[in-house]
Amino acid sequence: MSAITERRERERAQRHQLIITAARELAETEGWEAVTTRRLAERVEYSQPVLYSHFNGKEAIMRAVALEGFGELAALLRAAQPGGLRAVAGAYLAFAAERPALYQAMFVLPTDVKFAHAETPPALRACFDAFVGCFAAGHPRRELFAEVSWGALHGIAALAENGRIPPEGQADRLDVLVTQFAGG
Amino acid sequence: MSAITERRERERAQRHQLIITAARELAETEGWEAVTTRRLAERVEYSQPVLYSHFNGKEAIMRAVALEGFGELAALLRAAQPGGLRAVAGAYLAFAAERPALYQAMFVLPTDVKFAHAETPPALRACFDAFVGCFAAGHPRRELFAEVSWGALHGIAALAENGRIPPEGQADRLDVLVTQFAGG
DNA sequence: GAGTCAATTCTAGCAGTGCTAGACATCCTG
DNA sequence: CAGGATGTCTAGCACTGCTAGAATTGACTC
Known part of the structure; x- marks a missing residue:
């Protein structure tokens, strides 16, 4: 009995992850508007209602995908940490450029995920902390600078992604941004 | 005959503008997802097909609204021009905060409007030029700096608008941004 | 004025969306 | 092997953007 329910829960967890992965792949290959x-x-080979037994709707699935993204981005930024702001910022822009749909779920699409809040997911907080770590510990407005440099990067990434800025100039923009902020 | 067709065209142009205004008002009061x-x-007191005799679909209506927004933003930025980067950036953030739906149509939602291109609408080009004008005429990378400062502002505005950053800190962020860029 | 005809506007409907109630099947328990 | 809970699916709702073809309007000719 316990073994059976355990197996069932295991299978359920597997399917849960399968849905997240399928949604992510579909979004990354065809964009979020194609994720119905x-x-x-059909992709996970179950009927629609099964999705709703795992998630509270389509938005919840997207939130789960975004959460996965926060974990991956945090790992990348932490790895770049020793290289200072230039490396962290570069890793951030690379992430946004290589996984546009994932980035969109994390930072562009409407979400219920709490940012800068007590309930903020640890992975997301770790992303922010990577930026904070780029400024000296004694810096008087450390968090503020982290916030602004992150915001600035997001602007560059978002505009490039939706065609408002030619994507090929990202390296130059990164250079300008880092130079202006590292100097302060 | 000519007088009649002229009157008809006049009425048609009026209705054209009515649709744009109605879409904008609806978006500004209830958000774009409420604009069906x-x-x-119903709002313009015609049936749906009439919309399609004026615009090539819903996206075209949003594009028309965005174009209106570019004109208004350009006027605001030009007026702020004498105050330098601080004034222009402040006007930009104020615009984004006061007309979130309009701003979204202009810079966030998918669009076919050409940016940094031969077919770029004059109003949009004027917006960009306002940023360029904030940097000395002899500045070696004038356009690049304009692009990056605009992008940075967009990031701050976008993150604040969709709840990823507390909106009440915008003044501090603006201050940091301007300080870092005006110094270069 | 009455009739004709073109331009305009509307009704009705298509294929798609997110989501859900209730029927159905499956599997464990006694 | 019967009973019952668990899980899954079929079918359908109200909505979306969009459009074909019917209906109406209104300007022109006789």
Whole structure:
């Protein structure tokens, strides 16, 4: 009995992850507008209602995908940490450029995820902390600088992603941004 | 005959503008997700197909709204021009905060409007030029600096708008941004 | 004025969306 | 092997953007 329910829960958890992965892959190959509950259900080889037994709706699935993204981004930024702001910022822009759909779920699409809040997911907080760590410990407005440099990077990334800025100039923009902020 | 067709064209142009205004108002009061062709048609007191005789679909209506926004933003930025980067950046953030839906149509939602291109609408180019004008005429990388400072502002505005950053800290962020860029 | 005809506007409907109630099947328990 | 809970699916709702073809309007000719 206990063994059976355990197995069931294991299978359920597997399917849970399968849905997240399928949604992410679909979004990364065809964009979020192509991620419909019907296509997603077909992809995981279950009917639509199964999705709703795992998630509280489509938005919840996207939130789960975004959460996965926060974990990956945090790892990348932490790895770049020793290289200072230039390396962290470069890693950030590379992440945004290489996984546009994932980045969109994390930072562009409407979300319920709490930012700068007590309930902020640890992975997300770790991302922010990577930026904070780029400024000296004694810096009087350390958090503020982290926030602004992150925001600035996001602007560059977002505009490039939706075609408002030519993507090929990102390296130059990164250089300007880092130079202006590292000097302060 | 000519007088009649002229009157008809006049009425048609009026209705054209009515649709744009209605879409904008609806978006500004309830958000773009509330702007459906049915609700918009009801608002202008015509049936849905009329919308399609004026615009090539919902996206075209949003593009028209965005274009209106570019004109207004350009006027605001030009007026702030004498105050330098601080004034221009402040006007930009104020615009984004006061007309979030309009700003979203201009810079966040998918669009076909050409940026940094031969077909770029004059109003949009004027917005960019306002940023360029904030840097000395002899500045070696004038356009690049304009691009990056605009991008940085967009990041701050976008993150604040969708709840990723507490909106009450915008003044401090603006201060940091301007200080770092005006110094270069 | 009455009739004709073109331009305009609307009704009705298509294929798609997110989501859900209730029927159905499956599997464990006694 | 029957009973019952668990899980899954079918079918459908109200909505979306969009459009074909019917209906109406209104300007022009006789």
